[in-house]
Each structure stands twice: as structure tokens, then as C-alpha cells.
Amino acid sequence: MFKHLLPRMRERSAAANRPVSLSDMMEEFWREPFGNLSPLFRDAGYPAVDVSEADGVVTVKAELPGLDPKDVTISVENDALILRGEKRFEDEQKKDDYHRIERAYGSFSRVVPLPGKVKEAEAKARFEKGVLTVTLPRDAAEAVRNIPIEGA
Incomplete structure (x- = not known):
């Protein structure tokens, strides 16, 4: 019955640059289910990371x-820090019947882009209270150089 109306509704949605009908909203949802979420959630990976820089480090x-620490491997490739590892499910209580398991288990790999060249040979890693901290000194040869502007 409404089949002949759908093309006209889609044309109005395209002209308005937003979904006009419920069918357009549903189609958009099925095309990209989490597209309307903020980039913070859409681009989140595991493990969660913070990247900062101070004093060339x-x-x-x-x-x-x-x-x-034995469950994680760290490497630097192509200006990116790569974290790989595996979180194993250790069922010490074989007799327990779980009602819900929400914690994630299994292998993971996270590629963290670095803000420039680093000295891999001088990198250090520390693991404390469930937080892995990797320090990577910047390569001085790749430091940002300001270019003076000549005036007329």
C-alpha cells in the first residue's frame, strides 16, 4: 500500500539532508547502527588508553x-605502539553456575598512533595496579622546526 510513497519520502529526506520518515530512520539505523553515537564511544577500543607528551617524552x-605483564606484548611499528595480549577466563570455582558474565575475555590487539618518531631502543614499560605505562622518548632528529615568516 505504501510502497509507492517510499521513493518520494526518501527524496524529501535527501532534500532536507536528514531522515523525514520513520522508514528512513530505520533504514539509516540498520545501515549504521551506532552511527549517531558520539565518536568517543564509536571509536573506543580495548584497552582504553591515554596518550600524552611532556618534555620530549x-x-x-x-x-x-x-x-x-606476561599476558601482554608491546611493540613499535610505523609510528604506532601496538599492544597485544589475552585475558583468560579462569574458572576456579567449577561448581558455580554463572547467571551473567559481562567481563570481556579473549585476545586483543590495539594500535595506538604516536604523535611522531620515537626512540624505540629507549622505551620503557611499567605495569602497576592494572595500568600499563609505556614511556617513549621522542626522536630529536624528527623534532618540529618552526619556519620564520618574512615580511614585505
């Missing part, structure tokens, strides 16, 4: 609760 902090 890049610091990356990653939350890895429940893991040991």
Missing part, C-alpha cells in the same frame, strides 16, 4: 585490569 597509559 610520549607516555601511553593503558588500562588492563586482571592481567599480568
Whole structure:
């Protein structure tokens, strides 16, 4: 019955640059279910990381609760820090029947872009209270150089 109306509704949605009908909203949802969420949630990965820089040192902090340092490998490739590891499900209580399991388990890999070249040989990592802290000194040869502007 409404089949002949759908093309006209879509034309109005395209002209308005937003969904006009419920059918357009549903189609948009099925095309990209989480497209309307903020980029903070859409681009989130595991583990959650903070990247900062001070005094020529890049610091990356990653939350890895429940893991040991032996469960994680760290490497630097193509101006990116790569964190890999596995969080294992250790069912110590074999007799327990779980009603809900919300914690994530399994392998993970996270590529964290670095703000420039770093000295991989001088990188250091520390694991404390479930937080992995990696410090990477910037490569002085790749430092930002200001270019003076000549006036007329």
C-alpha cells in the first residue's frame, strides 16, 4: 500500500539532508547502527588508553585490569605502539553456575598512533595496579622546526 510513497519520502529526506520518515530512520539505523553515537564511544577500543607528551617524552597509559605483564606484548611499528595480549577466563570455582558474565575475555590487539618518531631502543614499560605505562622518548632528529615568516 505504501510502497509507492517510499521513493518520494526518501527524496524529501535527501532534500532536507536528514531522515523525514520513520522508514528512513530505520533504514539509516540498520545501515549504521551506532552511527549517531558520539565518536568517543564509536571509536573506543580495548584497552582504553591515554596518550600524552611532556618534555620530549610520549607516555601511553593503558588500562588492563586482571592481567599480568606476561599476558601482554608491546611493540613499535610505523609510528604506532601496538599492544597485544589475552585475558583468560579462569574458572576456579567449577561448581558455580554463572547467571551473567559481562567481563570481556579473549585476545586483543590495539594500535595506538604516536604523535611522531620515537626512540624505540629507549622505551620503557611499567605495569602497576592494572595500568600499563609505556614511556617513549621522542626522536630529536624528527623534532618540529618552526619556519620564520618574512615580511614585505
